[in-house]
Amino acid sequence: MLVCASHRNINIARYPIRSMSTVTNLVNAALSRLQAGTTTVEFIHKPYSSWPYSRHGPHSLKDSAIATGVSAFRITVLDSSFNPPTLSHRALALLPAADSAADARLLLLSVRNADKTPRPGDASPSQRVEMMVRLAGDVNAAVALVDAPTFIHKAERLRTALPAGAQLSFVQGIDTLERFLSPQYYGDGSLETMHAALRRFFAPEGDDARLVCARRAMGPADLRGESVIIEAAQEWLQADRISIVDIDSELQTFSSSEVRAKVRARDDSWRRMVPDVIADYIEEQNLFLDLT
Template identity: 45%
Template sequence: MPATADDEQLAADEMLIKRVQSGASAFELVYRPSPSWPRSSPQSITGPPALAILDSSFNPPTRAHLALASAAGEAAGARLLLLSVRNADKALAPGDATYAQRLAMMRLIAEDADAAVGLVDAPTFVGKAGILREAYATLHGTKTSENPGLVFLLGLDTLERLLAHRYYGSPDAMHAALTRFFALDGDNASVVCARRLMAGDTIVSEEKEQNLIKTAEEVASPGRVSLVDIGDDLARYSSSEVRKHVKEDDQKWKILVTERIADYITRHGLYRV
């Protein structure tokens, strides 16, 4: 049976994944929404705009991902959906979409978000920031010294991991790494975090938010970490809920994802195990 266009794309993506995992490449741009991305046009001579990065496992992408990708608003002129093929916490579980399948779904949602799609092999945001600064400067044809800024779009649970010293070896090492991460003359990073509402724990969530912001302000200037609402319904959407409902053959999972993502999951029989 001849290979389909989807098969050929998966094979090409698997090669890019292996390049990144092997260390042959620190970053790979998998998809761009226009030939001139991240420039607004091929003739643009303006400096690089801030880059908004939505870094997630995309297993699968949900409507919440789509809303969060737009959360940076005018603060960022270019958007990137980023998949790390090495995560500090997570390994592939039975029934998970492969990395290549996730890239295929990320392309679908990237078209809706007017975003590019990229691959990186780094377990922490601090490690990713340096790689992305260099890659972004190369893509834009500018010097890293121009340092336009990186806006990381996170969920509350991910912000909690960013501020957890167990990923840095010690509290002092975390303080040093995050100080550089947020500093204007360092990685010039900021964080936009979506609130996550869970049934019955609104007060707990608010207390957690306040504690995280307080921790962040120990290493970052005020305003470097901000919280946004993406809507109560969307704030409850999660990839784990999608996987759970698919496995249980509960069709309500289809409202958590876009129509094209639902079609992809169904056609490829994902998350049934």
């Protein structure tokens, strides 16, 4: 187990589902460290020992961009509540950050979301982590926890916990982009404060981050809203710091809230909306059935 000032590594993959109490204790301890400010990021699972470098380790980058002083590799970060992970999450996690000498994937759970609070019937933090680790095994990703409400703060914390040269590409739905470009989430709520924060977030000399935004299935009214969002993002789209992509049209319709509703209604069609390993876990743990 590695412990340092900014982050901590544990690996729950070694604990089987039957040891749920052990996993819960590990996750709760990680949450306590984050909330106490002892750590800024908790790495819960890594797919191989040299992550986020390639399996060959950092020496594999010696002839790459690392020698020129620019970003050596990119990390695709899927930040979500994973309540539960769906096939849409899987598709987003597999989106390429960009062509690079090496790349890595990270599933990130924020323990302090700017908009969402836990509701009766939601999966617990340890259950979400278990599902994230199962999904991570399918997409070759690491799993981490962070105590940060916004992408700006998440990028700052991840930068302190990752090797130099890592460039972060946050993957999100276009509905999340609307919140990302809303001044209310930045300091005093002014446009000036938001723009200053975004410039630090995107600047190569700042957090050097990018956004990859996937379209959602939308009706005519939603499409008009999407055009407004895209217009607000023009500065960053033109600077190649935000990109808009498409995933499979059916996957665009899948949502965690619909899965939870179908499970509660005993409608088995929810199974086709999640990876098999997640469906098995939901049934093993009897998730989303009891709202009391």
